[in-house]
Amino acid sequence: MPAERLTHMVRRQLGLGRLLPLGRAADGAWIAEEAAxxxxxxxxxxxxxxxxxxxxxxxxxxxxxxxxxxxxxxxxxxxxxxxxxxxxxxxxxxxxxxxxxxxxxxxxxxxxxxxxxxxxxxxxxxDAPAAPEAGGRGGSSAGSGTGGSGTEAGGRDEAGRVARAVLAVDGVARLAPVVGPALSRVAAGPAASAVQVTGASGERRHVLVEVALSPGVRALDAARAARTAAHDVLAGTGRAKAAPRVTVAVLVTAVDPPLTARR
Structure with missing residues (x-):
């Protein structure tokens, strides 16, 4: 399929490699091959x-x-x-x-x-033990703007709330979508396409979140926590039974190296 080939070519050009599953099917988490x-x-x-x-x-x-x-x-x-x-x-x-x-x-x-x-x-x-190398890039590229479902204000607001909740998760260094500059914790607003919300309000919703992780954190654990944070924003912990079904996928696009590995 032309669209599938184009996606593959773009990801290859960006150096992410394959998108690998983390954990089991129920975890809904993936990591870029380059980061792994x-x-x-x-x-x-x-x-x-x-x-x-x-x-x-x-x-x-x-x-x-x-x-x-x-x-x-x-x-x-x-x-x-x-x-x-x-x-x-x-x-x-x-x-x-x-x-x-x-x-x-x-x-x-x-x-x-x-x-x-x-x-x-x-x-x-x-001939002798080699000095450890940094290996991989410290972060992935990221977009600018809010992302979300289309250009409606409601979608942008939802994406922003999801972004803030995910950034508060321990081990999440920043939002790191595939294209554009990475978003740090202190930057104003979420990055474009780092949080993608699809589905109209009141219907089934799906969220794709792309993040970079801090060194030393287990990627699967951080992705699970990010999924929970994103889900709770849209579904609400207190009224989950009444809320429409919300699914979340997390893609880890980068894992920052330890400070010692960057020197």
Missing amino acids: VGVLCRAAGGARLSGVRIGPAGPATDGPAVPPPPSALPPGPLRLTADLAVYADPTVPAAVDAVRGALLDCADRGLGLPLTAADLRVTELL
Whole structure:
């Protein structure tokens, strides 16, 4: 389909890579491949990864519980493939196993990424432990304006309230949509398309929120909290039974590196 190919080309040009599922289908969360790779590369320690790709480990068994971001992979197990430059201490197989273990542990504990396999090909032996690299960009690009459902004032107001609630979530560094400058906590107003609300008031609503996360936070946990915050703005915690159905999807477009990794 032309629209699908265009979406794929745009995301490739922006360097986000694939949009990978976080957690399970019910979590309604995704992360940009570039952001995930940056975190995983930092977990590799002195080893150096290159040509990293993350994709499905097999056919998806469940469809997403909420409408996914455009071109996002369906929930399911993932496989990482990469070339590896490693310091052979004490042996190459032991070093590769250590890196693989670190990647799988980081995917689970650091991201909530359902990574079940890491296929590593040793392409270089290092003479000494390599200094850790920053890996990945500190933030994704973001738009300007309010976003929301169309140009109606009601949509802009809803997007603004959702944005403020999401920015108050612990671990959310800023709104970070795919296009334009990122929005910090101190910036005035939400960024364009960082919060997209579809559906008319009183009907079924869907929200897509794009965020960048602070270093050290587990991506899945922060995405879950952001989903809850966005949902409560539109559904209301006290009258959820009477409110129309609201679904929320969260896309993590960037994870900021630790300060030590930026030097």
